[in-house]
Amino acid sequence: MxxxxxxxxxxxxxxxxxxxxxxxxxxxxxxxxxxxxxxxxxxxxxxxxxxxxxxxxxxxxxxxxxxxxxxxxxxxxxxxxxxxxxxxxxxxxxxxxxxxxxxxxxxxxxxxxxxxxxxxxxxxxxTRQVAVKRLPKVQAVPNMTVLNKPYRTLKSANLRNAPDNAADKVGGLQANATFTAIGRTDNNWIMVGRRGVTVGYVYAPLVTPAGTPVVASATSGSAASSVAAAPATDLDALDDSKAKAQGFDLDAAPVQETMAAxxxxxxxxxxxxxxxxxxxxxxxxxxxxxxxxxxx
Structure with a gap:
């Protein structure tokens, strides 16, 4: 139980x-x-x-x-x-x-x-004050828009410790991976959640709401075709060892804070x-x- x-x-x-x-x-x-x-x-x-x-x-x-x-x-x-x-x-x-x-x-x-x-x-x-959790290695943002919806990747994507392409890489998502999008930052990055904790940021154009249909392409080897063929993985459902290998280590106690959203x-x-x-x-x-x- x-x-x-x-x-x-x-x-x-x-x-x-x-x-x-x-x-x-x-x-x-x-x-x-x-x-x-x-x-x-x-x-x-x-x-x-x-x-x-x-x-x-x-x-x-x-x-x-x-x-x-x-x-x-x-x-x-x-x-x-x-x-x-x-x-x-x-x-x-x-x-x-x-x-x-x-x-x-x-x-x-x-x-x-x-x-x-x-x-x-x-x-x-x-605009309200909301409580959020993040891994210690993930930087805080001053505000965001609450999403809390299932998203999936359009192709493989890097996770950063801040919403910036120059920020440190802290993990990666495979094509067609699903996760909970906790929120969207002002500069169009998505806060990626694993079991309620923000584990990194992914650039918004690389992901989409999970209910969005995949548009198949007639061109062999296209990104759309590869996404449709890729097996789906759920970030929340990954066992701890696989998650840790991909950079989603929840062993560290998450930081909880209040922010404007x-x-x-x-x-x-x-x-x-x-x-x-x-x-x-x-x-x-x-x-x-x-x-x-x-x-x-």
Missing amino acids: GFARKASVTVLIATIGISSGCANMSGNEWANKENIGTLVGATAGVLIGSQIGQGNGRTAAMLIGALAGGALGKTIGAKMDENDRQALALQTQQVLDASRDGQATTWTSSHSGATAQITPVKTETE QTTCRTVNYDIKAQGGSEQQTVKACQAGDGAWELI
Whole structure:
């Protein structure tokens, strides 16, 4: 059993104990169904989030799940059960990640009849202080634009310890390698992440979002043809020995710091129906440095 799964089980046991105890504390104003709903809802979100994603994506998923469960748990804690909060947390994550403004997504409980319509209504870019991690040999940058999206290389590319062609080489990426792009610097370099830590910088024209299709070329031996033929490798999935051989040594304790970043914020409307009642709620969430959505 992995660390994240062990932690999830431990948190779940603790939550059940706390919830049971609070339910018996009739004189405690905090221990009402709504506040218990917040706690259980946030924990349920962490549990559902911990089952998806890898590396940095796993951390982001857990945090996004906690956001959705906690934010909604207090409002509808008396009307939805734990399974519904888990499912709604996961749906919220998917909406924040992928739905366009004005696009309504309907969620329906698989067992209770509860429903929710989730609609992003505004997306904006804000400058916020975010926490990021980097290897000690990788230089800091004063600011960046948060990406936290899967990218792949168009061809083999060098990683530098700073966003500059004259900077020291700290590793390399093969053609068609995939990785998490943590952010983009002001001078158009991509911060390459391995398991949530910036391990170097690659020049942006050498990489592309992972979902971008490869355009095949009729010319034999062309760069496009070689990329299409190259086996894909995932930087997060590399075992430690192979990663170290390519310059991605995470043995050194990463440096964590706070920096200014352009990040995406989204305002979302909820229309929830459960147990014969209905509620509406509006929340605003912004992406943190690790891609997690946080309430502001």
